[in-house]
Amino acid sequence: MQIPDVPAELLTALVQAAEGRRLALVGGAVRDLLLHHQHRDPWRGLPDLDLVVEGRALALVERLPALLPNGSSCAFREHGSFGTVEVELRLANGDTWLLDVASARQESYASPGENPQVSLGSLDDDLARRDFSVNAIALLLGTASDGVVLLDPHHGQQDLAARRLRLLHANSLVDDPTRLFRAARYAARLGFELDPSALEQARRVLQAWPWGWRPGSPPQPVPPALGTRLRMELELMLDREPWHEALDRLQAWGGLVLLDPGLQRNRRWPLALGRATRWGLPLLPVLIACADDPVALAQRLQVPHRHQRWLKGLVQLRRHAAALSPDQIRLWMAAQWTEWIEHQPDAEHVVPMALACGGVFRRPLLRWWLLWRHVQPATTAQDLLASGLRPGPAIGERLRQLRAERLQELECR
Known part of the structure; x- marks a missing residue:
């Protein structure tokens, strides 16, 4: 079996850098190569390669530059805790390759769901720790006349043919x-x-x-x-x-x-994420917003702090909306809705999320988002100062009054 589009000089350099230790191509590249042969899809090339070597990955990478063709360059970064090295190669012909070179390892879990305890192991150990049989197939490099040997100890090829995902243990x-x-x-x-x-x-x-x-x-x-x-x-x-x-x-x-029991029950997330996609909203906080307790879920997932802030604002908006009585809002016009909405924290981010998820005053929120928030008074602060109004809080209050009047005029047209 050959590896399409991977330069022979790159494979040769990698095998030589391994110095007799077993080196294998693993992961999605192997799976996709085998699917190509089954389905006869056109081969699209490998933008990156995942490699596993028995022994220290860093030692292989440090030997690699001297074995590449003249004019090639190599930059790398080690992730020591996982025995993995990210490599960017620029070959003499100008082609760039990204490599993830990992030390073959074995894992054990002291407690369910915790990070595994990792130690060096064999290639067989490394394949056995993977998630699915279709991802536990390897191409052993440099061990046969055609350059590679297929290793499939967990019968992943059978599962590829059956188009199924089988857990390893x-x-x-x-x-x-x-x-x-x-x-x-x-x-x-x-x-x-x-x-x-x-x-x-x-x-x-x-x-x-x-x-x-x-x-x-x-x-x-x-x-x-x-x-x-x-x-x-x-x-x-x-x-x-x-x-x-x-x-x-x-x-x-x-x-x-x-993620959240309420999200498991929720059937509206496709609608919410569909709206978020059309409106250019970040999908993850919108999905979290469909949970029973969005703030707790956001904290548990450690999403960015700005998204946590938006979700807190959304929860507060929902709570404030639930506290409004029908009699209280029955006569509200654009100015009253605008004042209420703009008193909500992070309104510019929270309102589109509320619209995507639904269930909160859709019509006034939508009109605020599309129209009312853009309305400004015709008179500026400089105009008020020029008219003799003294600097201070009165300027801001007068501008708010003028904006409310303009909102009223627009709604009455």
């Missing part, structure tokens, strides 16, 4: 529940189905909830796989995948409960 989701989100991403992108054994594992694990934290508890002790790693999976899903299908599958599997 019985504790896969206990150790790392983000694997269920990854399954939804792959299923949506590749058109695969979750293997029945994986579906049963998901049902059993979600029902047992084996992690040392439950919805409603403070967010501080949340395991990483229920916090930051879930956010990273969501960001990938919403930014790069067919998110509607992926989230729909997650909901069908019961997996949205990992």
Whole structure:
């Protein structure tokens, strides 16, 4: 088996830099190569390569520049805690390649959902720690006359042919529940189905909830796989995948409960995210806004602070809206609605999120967002000063009065 479009001189340099240690191409590149042969899709090339070497990845990378063709350049950055080195190569012909070179490792989980304890291991150990059988296939480089040998110890090729996602062991989701989100991403992108054994594992694990934290508890002790790693999976899903299908599958599997039980029950998130897409809103905070407790979920996922602030403002807007009585707002016109809306925190960001999610005074919020917020008084502060009004709070109050009058005039036209 050959690797299309990967320069022979690059593969040769990598094998020489390994100095006899087993070196393999792994991950999506191998999976996609095999899918190409099954479906006869045109080969689109490899923008980057994921490689695993037995021993220290950094040692291989440090030897690599001297083995590349003259005129090539190499820059790299090590992530020591995971034994991984990011490499950017510019070959003499001008082509640029991105490499992720990892030390073969084995993992153990001291507690469900926590970060794994990592130690150096063999290539077999490294394949066994992966999420799905279709991602546990490797091309061993430099060991045969044609340059590569296929390693498939977990029968991933059979699952590729059947278009199914099979977890590698019985504790896969206990150790790392983000694997269920990854399954939804792959299923949506590749058109695969979750293997029945994986579906049963998901049902059993979600029902047992084996992690040392439950919805409603403070967010501080949340395991990483229920916090930051879930956010990273969501960001990938919403930014790069067919998110509607992926989230729909997650909901069908019961997996949205990992985020929030209310979000699992919610059937309006497709409408909210569809509006957010059309209006150019960030999708993740809009999805979080559909949860029962958006603020707690945002804190648990450690989303950016500005998004947490917007979600707090949305919760406050909903609370203030629920406190208004029909008699109180029955006679409100543009000026009154504008004053109420603009007293809400972060209104310019909160209002479009409220409109996307629905359920809060849609008509006045929409009119404020499209029209009223842009209305300004014809008279400026400089005009008022020139007319003899002294500087101070009276200037601002008079401008507010003039703006309210102009809003009234527009509504009466």
